[in-house]
Amino acid sequence: MKIQHTLLASAVLSALSTLAHAETAETPKVIVTATPFHTAENDQILTPAKVLAGDELRDKTGTSLGETLSQELGVSASAFGAGASRPIIRGLEGSRVKMLENGMAVSDVSGLSNDHAVSSEGASARQIEILRGPAALLYGSGAIGGLVNVVNERIPTELEAKPTGQLEARYSTADKGRALSGGVDGSAGKVAWHADGSWRNTDDYKIPAPRKAGDPDSESGRLPHSATRERSGGLGASYIxxxxxxxxxxxxxxxLYGIPSDEGSKIDQKQTRYDIDSLVRAPFSGFESFKFKAGYTDYKHAELNDENQPEVVFKNRSLETRAELAHKPLAGWNGTFGVQTENQHFSALSAEGGPDTVPVTHSTSRAAFLVEEVDAGPVHMNAGARIENVKRKPVTGLNRSFDLRSASVGGMWPFVPGYGLGATLSYAQRAPAIEELYSGGPHDATATFDIGNPDFKKETSRNIELTLQKTSGQVRWKVNVFRNKIKDFIYGHITGNMLDEDGHAGEELRERVFEQANATVRGAEAEMTYNERGPGWSGRVFADTSRGKLDVGGNLPLQPANRIGASVGYREGGWRGGLSLVHAQGQDRLASFETTNTPGYNQLNANLAYTQKLGSQDVTWFLIARNLLNEEIRVSTSVLKDIAPLPGRSLVFGVRTRF
Known part of the structure; x- marks a missing residue:
């Protein structure tokens, strides 16, 4: 952990040296929608938050949600090809990171395996929020690691005086990518309406080195089976x-996207989603608002072989409801309490008559939650609690029921105006996911034969986080250190045995057995920004590190590398440009069954944009350069790190219009 102390010491000393010179100018506020208090991003002192919106979001948007968020503080990506890359928060992934769309679960199967894409499209998002801490308790036990909320505002909440919207087209060189996205909002009387859509085609992307690490004779040029094709659209209306x-x-x-494994699979993913949202202000005495949401999702994806024939078909039908009641200040406390339900039918069945990967399973969840905040003298406090019952009922196998308890409390002490010292304690429990309990068949896209355990216990996480930060002026910074003790942590263990499609000794699939053991994840983060969103010069430096270990010895699999990065930008009139560099150290902290270290790399990105007025419209011409050094980048959090490097140098040309 030498790097941890070095990076943090440098960041803290640099930040403290600016105290006497910091300006008092304030940057624009961005509102976080996934918290019960709907406060600004920089006010989330007990719920560490990052909000990507506006130009920053458009500059970072990639072909997957993981790629879009991969350079945020404490966030890495699973990098399972261009089509499937899920965010990993502080070394925790899968079902421990909750994925939301407009505050409701996306209800896909991306938490089951790294080859499954998140079924929420970033191209049509208005903003993307990353949250941890007490507010995450509103959204379920799947938020042990945190949550990501994609906000596209398909259900409008305001009446527009005239139609407004945006349209964007872009082309990328590394993958010959063509993309078009846009959205429009309007109103008729007291009815507001919204429409959005996106279209994207990419070819296999260019790689800067031979495909297989250490094998100069392997394929080069383009990464096979990395092409993608995506279509999405949404319509919504509200009576206001x-x-x-x-x-x-x-x-x-x-x-439809390729899996760049040796098998060359494809995944054909489809989802239809229906949502209802409502808000009643001052519903009755003593309460500020009542919210009710409901969402029904019909999800399906087929894993196709190299002949485009389905091998396994995943289905998930889910109905979720949420009701939240926000009360007026009571003895100084402001807060929200509510209830949440979910009914889910999930299956992963063989299309070839072999063993089913996961049997048809009906799951139900019933929960109640409470989140409160109060000013106790100079200390601002935030607390939350959640109780939940989760039932799993497979058509074949053992029924399970889990009673879950979660709670979190924290305080922030502004020891000097504009500076805060804080601490957060949390206790969270997670029910084992369906695949962790009942898997018993081949998963061809990952070349594994998965075996679950229906006797698993619930996971229990105890986390402590300490924060020191400066939250005002043009120069702002924060330092976080955390330690997470997880009892009965569930992970997939590659045993070394090779099986066939029927689970017998063979040469096709690696045996992956889900196991439980106590684990500890600890780490630190530091970030300093200057003039983050204002005109003129801006800058950012950051560093993050985390390490996950089994208490009995050995590392957790797929742990992120230590990183340090810096960026500089300039904005004046219609011009905007920036340059960023991220250095990742080599990663040799491997699990017992992992075999390949990942070397360090430098990722240099740049952007340049010019906005002009054409009639009543703002038109922005932009150029984004990624991996300018054309480095061979293999990320330690990718199952395919041995055979699938990230894209080489790529230029993205585009135009965007707002009206």
Whole structure:
């Protein structure tokens, strides 16, 4: 952990040296929608938050959600090809990181395996939020590691005086990518409406080195089976009055992408989603608002072989409801309490008559939650609690029921105006996911034969986090250190045995057995920004590190590398440009069954944009350069790190218009 102390010491000393010179100018506020208090990003002192919006979001948008968020503080990506890359927060992945769309679960199967894409499209997002801490308790036990909320506002909450929207087209050189996305909002009387859509085609992307690490004779040029094809669209409308609103939306996603494994699989993903959202202001005495949401998702994806024939078909039908009641200040406390339900039918069945990967399983969840905040003298406090019952009922196998308890409390002491010292303690429990309990068949896209355990216990996480930060002026910084003790941590163990499609000794599939053991994840983060969103010069430096270990000895699999990065930008008039460099150290902290270290790398990106007025419209011409050094980048959090490097140098040309 030498790097941890070095990076943090440098960041803290640099930050403290600016105290006497910091300006008092304030940057624009971005509102975080996934918290019960809807406060600004920089006010989330007990719920560490990052919000990507506006130009920053457009500059970072990639072909997957993981790629889009991969350079945020404490966030890495699973990098399972261009089509499937899920965010990993502080070394925790899969079902421990909750994926939301407009505050509701995306209800896909991306948490099951790294080859499954998140069924929420970043190209049509208005903003993307990353949250941890007490507010995450509103959204379930799957938020032990944190949550990511994609906000596309398909159900509008305001009446527009005239139609507004944006349209964007872009082309990328490394993958010959063509993309078009846009959205429009309008109103008719007291009815507001919204429409959005996106279209993207990419070819196999260029790689800067031979495909297989250490094998100069392996394929080069382009990475086989890394092409993608995505289509999505959504419609929504709301009736808006002074008392609040009620609205509904429908959306459709179709996604076909390659898996750059030796088998050369493809995944054909489809999802239809229906949502209802409503808000009543001052519903009765003593309460500020009542919210009710409901969402129904019909999800399906087929894993196709190299002849485009389905081998395994994953299905998930889910109905989720949420009701939240926010009360007026009571003895100084502000807060929200509510209930949440979910009914889910999931399966991963063989299309070839062999063993099913996961049997048909019906799951239900019933939960109640409470999140509160109060000023206790100079200390601002935030606390939350959640109780939940989760039932798993497979058509064959053992029924399970889990009673879950979660709680979190924290405080921030502004020892000097504009500076804060804080601590957060949390206790969270997670029910084993369906695949962790009942897997018993081949998963061809990952070349594994998965074996679950229906006797697993619930996971229990105890986390402590300490924060020192400066939250005002043009120069702002924060330092976080954390330690997470997880009892009965569930992970997939590659045993070394080789099996066939029927689970007998063979040469096709690696045996992956889900196991439980106590684990500890600890780490630190530091970030300093200057003039983050204002005109003129801006800058950012950051460093993050985390390490996950089994208490009995050995590392957790797929742990992120230590990173340090810096960026500089300039904005004046219609011009905007920036340059960023991220250095990742080599990663040799491997699990017992992992065999390949990942070397360090430097990732240099740049962007340049010019906005002009054409009639009543703002038109922005932009150029984004990624991996300018054309480095061979293999990330330690990728299952395919041995055979699938990230893309080489790529230029993205585009135009965007707002009206």
């Amino acid at each position: 009055e002074s008392w609040g609103f009620v609205g509904a939306s429908v959306s459709r996603l179709s996604n």
